Amino acid sequence: MSIDKKVTLIGAGLVGSLLSMYLAKRGYQVSIFEKRPDMRKAEYAGGRSINLALSHRGFNGLAAIGLADEIRKVGIPMYGRVLHQANGDVQYQPYGKEGEAIYSVSRGGLNKKLMELADADPNIHITFEKNCIDVDIKNGICHFEDQQTKEKSSVQSDLILSADGAFSAARLALQTKSERFEYSQSYLDQGYKELTIPAGPNGTYLLEKEALHIWPRNNYMLIALPNLDGTFTCTLFFPFDGEVSFNSLKTREQVQAFLSKDFADVFAISPQIVDEYMANPNGSLVTVRSYPWSYEDKLGLLGDASHAIVPFFGQGMNSGFEDCFELGKLMDQYPGDWKTILSEFQISRKPNADAIADMALENFIEMRDKVADQKFLLRKKIEQKLSKLYPDNYISKYSLVSFGTAPYKDALAMGFKQDALFKEVLAIPEIENNWDSPEATQKIEQLLKEFGFING
Amino acid sequence: MSIDKKVTLIGAGLVGSLLSMYLAKRGYQVSIFEKRPDMRKAEYAGGRSINLALSHRGFNGLAAIGLADEIRKVGIPMYGRVLHQANGDVQYQPYGKEGEAIYSVSRGGLNKKLMELADADPNIHITFEKNCIDVDIKNGICHFEDQQTKEKSSVQSDLILSADGAFSAARLALQTKSERFEYSQSYLDQGYKELTIPAGPNGTYLLEKEALHIWPRNNYMLIALPNLDGTFTCTLFFPFDGEVSFNSLKTREQVQAFLSKDFADVFAISPQIVDEYMANPNGSLVTVRSYPWSYEDKLGLLGDASHAIVPFFGQGMNSGFEDCFELGKLMDQYPGDWKTILSEFQISRKPNADAIADMALENFIEMRDKVADQKFLLRKKIEQKLSKLYPDNYISKYSLVSFGTAPYKDALAMGFKQDALFKEVLAIPEIENNWDSPEATQKIEQLLKEFGFING
Numbered sequence: 014m015s016i017d018k019k020v021t022l023i024g025a026g027l028v029g030s031l032l033s034m035y036l037a038k039r040g041y042q043v044s045i046f047e048k049r050p051d052m053r054k055a056e057y058a059g060g061r062s063i064n065l066a067l068s069h070r071g072f073n074g075l076a077a078i079g080l081a082d083e084i085r086k087v088g089i090p091m092y093g094r095v096l097h098q099a100n101g102d103v104q105y106q107p108y109g110k111e112g113e114a115i116y117s118v119s120r121g122g123l124n125k126k127l128m129e130l131a132d133a134d135p136n137i138h139i140t141f142e143k144n145c146i147d148v149d150i151k152n153g154i155c156h157f158e159d160q161q162t163k164e165k166s167s168v169q170s171d172l173i174l175s176a177d178g179a180f181s182a183a184r185l186a187l188q189t190k191s192e193r194f195e196y197s198q199s200y201l202d203q204g205y206k207e208l209t210i211p212a213g214p215n216g217t218y219l220l221e222k223e224a225l226h227i228w229p230r231n232n233y234m235l236i237a238l239p240n241l242d243g244t245f246t247c248t249l250f251f252p253f254d255g256e257v258s259f260n261s262l263k264t265r266e267q268v269q270a271f272l273s274k275d276f277a278d279v280f281a282i283s284p285q286i287v288d289e290y291m292a293n294p295n296g297s298l299v300t301v302r303s304y305p306w307s308y309e310d311k312l313g314l315l316g317d318a319s320h321a322i323v324p325f326f327g328q329g330m331n332s333g334f335e336d337c338f339e340l341g342k343l344m345d346q347y348p349g350d351w352k353t354i355l356s357e358f359q360i361s362r363k364p365n366a367d368a369i370a371d372m373a374l375e376n377f378i379e380m381r382d383k384v385a386d387q388k389f390l391l392r393k394k395i396e397q398k399l400s401k402l403y404p405d406n407y408i409s410k411y412s413l414v415s416f417g418t419a420p421y422k423d424a425l426a427m428g429f430k431q432d433a434l435f436k437e438v439l440a441i442p443e444i445e446n447n448w449d450s451p452e453a454t455q456k457i458e459q460l461l462k463e464f465g466f467i468n469g
Numbered sequence: 470m471s472i473d474k475k476v477t478l479i480g481a482g483l484v485g486s487l488l489s490m491y492l493a494k495r496g497y498q499v500s501i502f503e504k505r506p507d508m509r510k511a512e513y514a515g516g517r518s519i520n521l522a523l524s525h526r527g528f529n530g531l532a533a534i535g536l537a538d539e540i541r542k543v544g545i546p547m548y549g550r551v552l553h554q555a556n557g558d559v560q561y562q563p564y565g566k567e568g569e570a571i572y573s574v575s576r577g578g579l580n581k582k583l584m585e586l587a588d589a590d591p592n593i594h595i596t597f598e599k600n601c602i603d604v605d606i607k608n609g610i611c612h613f614e615d616q617q618t619k620e621k622s623s624v625q626s627d628l629i630l631s632a633d634g635a636f637s638a639a640r641l642a643l644q645t646k647s648e649r650f651e652y653s654q655s656y657l658d659q660g661y662k663e664l665t666i667p668a669g670p671n672g673t674y675l676l677e678k679e680a681l682h683i684w685p686r687n688n689y690m691l692i693a694l695p696n697l698d699g700t701f702t703c704t705l706f707f708p709f710d711g712e713v714s715f716n717s718l719k720t721r722e723q724v725q726a727f728l729s730k731d732f733a734d735v736f737a738i739s740p741q742i743v744d745e746y747m748a749n750p751n752g753s754l755v756t757v758r759s760y761p762w763s764y765e766d767k768l769g770l771l772g773d774a775s776h777a778i779v780p781f782f783g784q785g786m787n788s789g790f791e792d793c794f795e796l797g798k799l800m801d802q803y804p805g806d807w808k809t810i811l812s813e814f815q816i817s818r819k820p821n822a823d824a825i826a827d828m829a830l831e832n833f834i835e836m837r838d839k840v841a842d843q844k845f846l847l848r849k850k851i852e853q854k855l856s857k858l859y860p861d862n863y864i865s866k867y868s869l870v871s872f873g874t875a876p877y878k879d880a881l882a883m884g885f886k887q888d889a890l891f892k893e894v895l896a897i898p899e900i901e902n903n904w905d906s907p908e909a910t911q912k913i914e915q916l917l918k919e920f921g922f923i924n925g
Contacts, residue, residue: 185645188654189636193709193753197653198644253649297649 018171018349021046021155023145023183027120028316028333029176030127034078035341036174037136039348044168045131046143046157048177053125063207064238064246065123066091066225066327068115068415074334077341080130084123088116089239095224096384097278105224106384106393109412110400114223115327117238145177148186150308155183172351173312176333179301179321184314191308201298201323201377203233204259205248208286208293210279212243219282220245227380228276233257234381235276247279247286250298250381259295298323300370304363307355315340320366325376326414328369332421336362368421372414372428387445392435395448395457406467434464474627474805477502477611479601479639483576484772484789485632486583490534491797492630493592495804500624501587502599502613504633509581519663520694520702521579522547522681522783524571524871530790533797536586540579544572545695551680552840553734561680562840562849565868566856570679571783573694601633604642606764611639628807629768632789635757635777640770647764657754657779657833659689660715661704664742664749666735668699675738676701683836684732689713690837691732703735703742706754706837715751754779756826760819763811771796776822781832782870784825788877792818824881828870843901848891851904851913862923890920 020036022029025047033043067088075081092114093107108115131137142160149156154169175183188196213219218239220226226237226245232252237245252258262268269287273280280286301321306314316333339362343354383389399407410428413419437460438444447453462469476492478485481503489499523544531537548570549563564571587593598616605612610625631639644652669675674695676682682693682701688708693701708714718724725743729736736742757777762770772789796814803809839845855863866884869875893916894900903909918925 180645189641193656193755195655197655199651199653200649299649 018042018351019044021153021168021170021173023148023155023173023175023181024048024177024318025124025128025131025139025141026176026178026316027124027127027330028337030124030131031074031078031334032174032176032315032337032340033131033137033139034127034134035337035344037131037134038078039341039344041136043137044170045137045139046145046155046168047139047141048144048160049141050160051128051139051141052121053128063120064117064240065120065330066115066238067118067123068327068331070328070335070338070418071331072116073418074331074338077338078130080126084118084126085116087122087241088118089241090114090116090223091225091238092223093225094384095221095226097226097228098385099228099230099275101278104390106390107397109409109416110404113412113416115225115415117225117240119240145175145182148173148175148183148312150183150186150190150312153311172310175312175314175318176316177318179299179317181314181318183312184301184303184318187303187305187308187312187314195302195304197300197302199300202254203250203252203377204295204297205250206259206290206293206295208235208247208249208283208289210237210245210247210283211285216243218243218245227384228279229381229385230275231382231385235279236380237279247283249290250377251295253295262290265291300374302367302370304359306359306363310350310352310355313340313351313355313358320363320370322366322370322373323377324373325380326369326373328373328414328421332366332369335418365421368425369414372410372421372425388439391445391448392439395435395438396431398449399457399461403461403467407461430464430466434460434466437464474498474807475500477609477624477626477629479604479611479629479631479637480504480633480774481580481584481587481595481597482632482634482772483580483583483786484793486580486587487530487534487790488630488632488771488793488796489587489593489595490583490590491793491800493587493590494534495797495800497592499593500626501593501595502601502611502624503595503597504600504616505597506616507584507595507597508577509584519576520573520696521576521786522571522694523574523579524783524787526784526791526794526874527787528572529874530787530794533794534586536582540574540582541572543578543697544574545697546570546572546679547681547694548679549681550840551677551682553682553684554841555684555686555731557734560846562846563853565865565872566860569868569872571681571871573681573696575696576786601631601638604629604631604639604768606639606642606646606768609767628766631768631770631774632772633774635755635773637770637774639768640757640759640774643759643761643764643768643770651758651760653756653758655756658710659706659708659833660751660753661706662715662746662749662751664691664703664705664739664745666693666701666703666739667741672699674699674701683840684735685837685841686731687838687841691735692836693735703739705746706833707751709751709753718746721747756830758823758826760815762815762819766806766808766811769796769807769811769814776819776826778822778826778829779833780829781836782825782829784829784870784877788822788825791874821877824877825870828866828877828881828884844895847901847904848895851891851894852887854905855913855917859917859923863917886920890916890922893920 020041020043022033022043022045025045033045036043072081075084093105096104132139143157144160145155146158147156153173154167157166175181188194222239228235233250235247235249237247239245254260262271268290272286299321300323303319306319315336322329340358343357347353396409410424413424438457441456461467476497476499478489478499478501481501489501492499528537531540549561552560588595599613600616601611602614603612610623613622631637644650678695684691689706691703691705693703695701710716718727724746728742755777756779759775762775771792778785799810799813852865866880869880894913897912917923
């Protein structure tokens with residue numbers, strides 16, 4: 014089959030922009046249609062979190078177009094979590110081994126960079142402010158509405174790739190017009206709101222710079238990621254309804270009373286969060302699952318369009334970039350044979366998308382709730398030790414997800430095995446006091462053998 | 470609040486037609502818009518199963534408009550299941566106590582009857598061939614397309630009730646235009662195809678008339694329900710893909726070889742099923758879950774529009790009629806206060822819709838697979854005995870669903886309790902041989918006490 018097909022790509026977001034270069038590198042003519050105005054020309058106002066944690070899978074996807082090192086340089090490495098407990102205690106948990114970090118990067122900055130590179134490629138053409146409103150999946154026709162003129166237009170092409178996000182028009186067409194399409198959208202009872210911590214004098218950081226900060230409060234939490242200018246972008250994850258919720262905290266007084274009490278250390282350095290709380294919108298947190306992700310050799314979905322996940326494992330963008338990487342491998346394996354490429358892609362990728370969706374939901378509980386639990390903190394300490402003692406045999410689920418490229422589904426399965434191990438480890442008498450003792454170490458080693466982590 | 474609101478009702482199917490009378494009885498002016506032509510004027514060609522099992526909840530819904538007795542007279546009572554095993558063995562399992570039956574009724578006949586009654590009511594007006602293509606939920610506007618002229622029209626009303634089935638336009642509007650709408654559609658890997666068994670000489674029945682017939686074959690099954698004219702309507706539930714599937718059996722020869730071997734007794738009396746297999750379409754089996762089922766006081770969903778289920782418990786129509794009954798109670802409790810009516814309705818009804826969806830999926834396994842299992846048959850025999858010995862204390866899940874009005878969620882919970890009981894009962898040594906002995910009866914009584922079914 015020929016590979017000089019024309020590809021219509023819906024969406025110039027992070028995944029769409031990156032994907033266009035994977036296609037152009039392989040000789041495709043790519044026409045991207047993006048709903049929003051060109052973010053390079055105006056102040057970026059995406060309404061979404063303005064920094065993101067880029068980890069190994071994301072860099073791996075960027076490396077294929079030679080962009081990993083450049084982005085790493087403008088990202089801020091976060092080597093671990095700093096936990097700010099309600100009683101004022103502060104703990105530090107390294108994410109991985111020495112030198113392993115996830116990187117705080119600007120969403121807008123990364124997207125603009127990807128767009129610039131795409132735009133510079135003669136095989137890629139981006140048209141802005143064209144909202145995809147429907148897709149005729151059988152005939153390969155995308156219908157657009159101009160955001161300014163409201164004029165309708167249509168584009169027919171050999172192949173449509175859809176990276177138009179969690180509310181994808183192409184996916185809706187599959188849902189409403191194809192046979193037996195599996196689909197679910199499910200929201201958390203909690204939403205989010207963005208707040209900020211300002212820079213100190215001369216762009217200094219008022220909190221530890223190279224870390225992701227968490228203020229776990231059981232039913233809700235605040236997190237903060239560093240920006241290059243000394244500020245932190247905070248996200249408050251908070252119930253929509255209930256006694257302490259977006260719905261119950263409405264007046265400035267209520268908000269100030271709450272934030273100054275529950276997040277006293279943040280409020281102390283960042284009293285304007287009350288104004289931000291009042292001014293900023295509440296976002297919602299959706300998990301989207303769908304299948305299949307393609308229609309014959311005519312249409313394929315990638316990224317959030319097929320598998321939107323909640324942000325608590327920091328893997329939304331990373332899994333989308335890994336989608337590009339995996340699709341790229343299949344494009345090389347079956348040049349031009351899009352029926353096979355799309356079919357193989359969805360078969361191998363769907364279980365991994367489901368796995369990271371599950372792990373992201375689990376991690377919400379871990380971040381807001383378990384990180385304040387002594388048993389959980391103990392487990393993290395012991396895991397850290399095991400990772401050092403058995404670097405090839407004990408790799409935590411977090412590390413498998415964030416610092417490796419093993420399929421997400423294998424990371425999920427390993428997580429269950431590690432949970433089973435730690436159920437036993439944490440049941441060792443007095444473990445909280447003697448976990449680092451030779452006796453405990455010997456018992457843990459025995460358990461590692463029993464569970465098959467190491468040979469025995 | 471006033472109750473002289475104008476109601477737009479989408480769909481004149483079973484639920485929509487019945488619901489219109491619940492509304493008219495309470496003083497509402499109801500305009501029904503139905504996609505299909507008037508089924509009373511043409512041969513009914515619904516493409517759906519042409520008979521249905523009406524059980525207690527359905528009759529209860531009909532009784533409120535005085536229609537239960539009339540329908541019972543034209544239905545055929547099915548007092549139990551006749552199992553036709555692969556080896557030719559035939560077993561009978563009564564569904565309930567003596568006199569308890571589910572009723573085989575004609576879908577088209579019942580729908581026409583409901584439509585006639587609705588049409589005769591001066592407060593109800595039905596317009597046919599108006600396909601609801603979109604709903605403006607905030608402004609209470611339904612957009613229709615005429616099926617003949619393709620002309621578009623719109624209707625604004627105080628209240629929209631949507632009974633437009635599993636692919637409801639109103640529900641799609643909620644999914645795509647409201648905040649945080651929970652939605653899933655999921656299909657079984659198996660589909661269905663309708664076949665028939667002809668009447669014998671002079672309209673006699675070639676199989677036991679007053680029963681639901683099942684030919685369980687593990688991964689697939691055939692069922693048959695009697696019609697008034699001596700025929701049976703059969704449904705083959707069959708995998709779409711795989712070694713033995715709709716996709717693998719394509720030629721007339723393959724189909725005949727399969728049906729004459731796996732359903733030899735049916736083929737013997739009904740050889741034209743091969744032609745029917747070749748001619749009839751394959752249907753798919755969807756479960757739809759959604760929430761919320763309403764938007765303020767402007768829009769409410771009922772029946773399949775909010776909770777489509779698979780047909781294996783025979784509760785699709787019955788649960789829809791119960792929706793009408795429950796909504797009717799709330800209309801009386803909060804006259805004209807639709808915000809409260811719709812809110813209370815969804816809060817109380819959603820867990821029951823989820824429960825019957827789960828039980829319907831479970832029952833698929835039971836019908837195609839477990840009914841061929843000796844342990845399962847033994848359980849049914851013992852359950853039958855317990856129902857007689859303790860009519861108030863041991864009521865099987867099947868009876869709770871089909872012969873009572875206890876909330877579905879309570880039936881589901883009771884089912885789990887009964888499963889736990891029977892795990893113990895079936896572990897009694899030699900139970901398969903001595904289940905009816907005084908010793909076994911005593912042991913079972915002891916277990917009934919332990920599990921709290923009877924006082925001890």
